[in-house]
Amino acid sequence: MVATSGRYQDVQESHVERTKFTVNGRDYTTPGVPVVVICIDGSEPDYHLEAIKAGSMPWLANVLAGQGSSWEAHCAMPALTNPNNVSIATGHPPALHGISGNYIFDSTTGEEVLMNDKKFLRAPTVFAAANEAGLDVVVVTAKDKLRRLLGAGLVEDGPSLAGTGEFVAPTRHGICFSAEKADQATVADNGIEGVLELVGKPLPQVYSADLSEFALAAGVQILKDRGADLMYLSLTDYIQHKNAPGTPVANAFYAMIDHYAAALEALGAIVILTADHGMSAKSDASGKANVLFVEDEVRTILGTSDVQPGTDGLRVILPITDPYTVHHGALGSFASVYLPDGVDRDATIEALRALEGVQEAYGREEAAKRFCLPPDRIGDIVVLGEAGTAVGRYAAWHDLSGLDAPLRSHGALGELQIPFIINRVLPRPDQLDEPYGEPAHVHNYDAFWVGTTLVSEHELSSAATA
Numbered sequence: 001m002v003a004t005s006g007r008y009q010d011v012q013e014s015h016v017e018r019t020k021f022t023v024n025g026r027d028y029t030t031p032g033v034p035v036v037v038i039c040i041d042g043s044e045p046d047y048h049l050e051a052i053k054a055g056s057m058p059w060l061a062n063v064l065a066g067q068g069s070s071w072e073a074h075c076a077m078p079a080l081t082n083p084n085n086v087s088i089a090t091g092h093p094p095a096l097h098g099i100s101g102n103y104i105f106d107s108t109t110g111e112e113v114l115m116n117d118k119k120f121l122r123a124p125t126v127f128a129a130a131n132e133a134g135l136d137v138v139v140v141t142a143k144d145k146l147r148r149l150l151g152a153g154l155v156e157d158g159p160s161l162a163g164t165g166e167f168v169a170p171t172r173h174g175i176c177f178s179a180e181k182a183d184q185a186t187v188a189d190n191g192i193e194g195v196l197e198l199v200g201k202p203l204p205q206v207y208s209a210d211l212s213e214f215a216l217a218a219g220v221q222i223l224k225d226r227g228a229d230l231m232y233l234s235l236t237d238y239i240q241h242k243n244a245p246g247t248p249v250a251n252a253f254y255a256m257i258d259h260y261a262a263a264l265e266a267l268g269a270i271v272i273l274t275a276d277h278g279m280s281a282k283s284d285a286s287g288k289a290n291v292l293f294v295e296d297e298v299r300t301i302l303g304t305s306d307v308q309p310g311t312d313g314l315r316v317i318l319p320i321t322d323p324y325t326v327h328h329g330a331l332g333s334f335a336s337v338y339l340p341d342g343v344d345r346d347a348t349i350e351a352l353r354a355l356e357g358v359q360e361a362y363g364r365e366e367a368a369k370r371f372c373l374p375p376d377r378i379g380d381i382v383v384l385g386e387a388g389t390a391v392g393r394y395a396a397w398h399d400l401s402g403l404d405a406p407l408r409s410h411g412a413l414g415e416l417q418i419p420f421i422i423n424r425v426l427p428r429p430d431q432l433d434e435p436y437g438e439p440a441h442v443h444n445y446d447a448f449w450v451g452t453t454l455v456s457e458h459e460l461s462s463a464a465t466a
Contacts, residue, residue: 023129034269035451042237044278050246051254059262073420077371078334084276087445089125093372098122100377101319118152128153135229137174142236144178151176179214216260278415282390283406313340329400331390332411336379357389387414
């Protein structure tokens, strides 16, 4: 149902048109106004709190002062881009949708591969279900790697909504494109064309704040000119990898986000700000990266330090690895260890736990249960680095020539806490029952449920008691 912005000006309209749909076992009821979720990549809560202190986010300051709700939140594990964006898109953690990292060891082929292909998806998205329910859905990602995952079922074949596992074509098309390749968007492939002209901005550079701004500006312009029922705007963490909370560059970036969030609200939208993961400094006082090379450490534990990597059956996968490693050198804080045959896994886990910089190590089964991960897409052992420590494979595997600032990265429990803010006053959900991290009341992947169903239920309840 394509809508003009004028349709949404009176949020309290008594004859609100609500649409219901169900996907992956969750029920969604739209509130009759646009719902826009902004995923601020790599945004630990201190970023917006420091920006507010600096006077850089007046819109958000008003929301937090009583015009909205803010709850402690967790991201999905691992605290990485692909798993969390797909979790937000499906309303569930990786155990359901199957995207366990940006990069995996595909045991079916014996190859290490990027997890950017929709073939790895095991569940349909909220976007696909809303689209089939007749709603107008818009997805704009900063990076193209996400566009290929999130467009499944919206602008191209995707997992069946019936849960059969087969991929089927959508019966209608929404909009899904990336800022990175906005100049290549077509109606046939992306549901839209002429994006550069529509937004009025040149194609942004990948490694820049402009990439995120383009995604936000596109969302505002599409909502203004064409309307939308559900919209997802996913940014990039280029700024957060290089700049700590409260720094001038970070505050300027968050001021930009505040400007576009205010513009979306002015068009009548429910706006939710959350993140795919947080961000931690992983360097010492001199700026030198604190790195634990897990593959080297495991060989030391096994007494095979003199063995050439790749020849002994030992393999460490760093799921942070993606096509955009300039700003982090594929150094995160989450690693999957695939052991050679015959190795004592329990003894190896205990030895890893004793290493400085390791927060925890788990066997496959325990890690999968604890963090809601697909067991067939993680290693024999999962290693979590402390917040101040990065984990790598072995030194020669990493290209750190692009690091021009002290290392900041993510992947594990040090980057679990994220913001969750909505420009509506709502009852706070119950505390999550999770045995890790600081207390939280929602996950980032609850965003579309909160923006649709919880808002609708609260509005109906308030109207009934008025």
